[in-house]
Amino acid sequence: MTPFGQRLRELREDRGISLTSLAHALHVSPAYLSALEHGKRGRPSAGLIHQVNEHFGLIWDDGEELVRLARLSHPRVVVDTAGLSPQATELANRLARRIRDLPEARVAELLALLETDSE
Missing domain, CATH: 1.10.260.40 (lambda repressor-like DNA-binding domains)
Structure with a gap:
């Protein structure tokens, strides 16, 4: 959903x-x-x-x-990491592989972290 x-x-x-x-x-x-x-x-x-x-x-x-x-509701997200650091590319790839297995509490933590960093 x-x-x-x-x-x-x-x-x-x-x-x-x-x-x-x-x-x-x-x-x-x-x-x-x-x-x-x-x-x-x-x-x-x-x-x-x-x-x-x-x-x-x-x-x-x-x-x-x-x-x-x-x-924020596109169900098939594509992340373009061209030109970003190797760490950013690794993060995008690891998240893509593991997002289905993350508990909802961890997803909420990550979202909160992103909200904090965007301010």
Whole structure:
């Protein structure tokens, strides 16, 4: 599941809306919406994000948060380390190999570390 897919499912379930009903309202197939929620499809289009924001009445920070989550929701990431240090290339390769085996607590630690370093 992607961050966008998780948030979309939360919005839908919090409001008691079925996947089929939401798909119909957004003019997409239920299969596509399910694939988005489960991380089987890439990032949604800007138009679809806008439709979701409108459908759920998301404005300001909530709407921007959905856009941010969509940007972070590509399920097949490619990391270009050309021109970076050997250590950066090693990190990218080791993370790619091991990410499926990392416990959620460790993933949360790594995300927190990246958030701290980006400030």
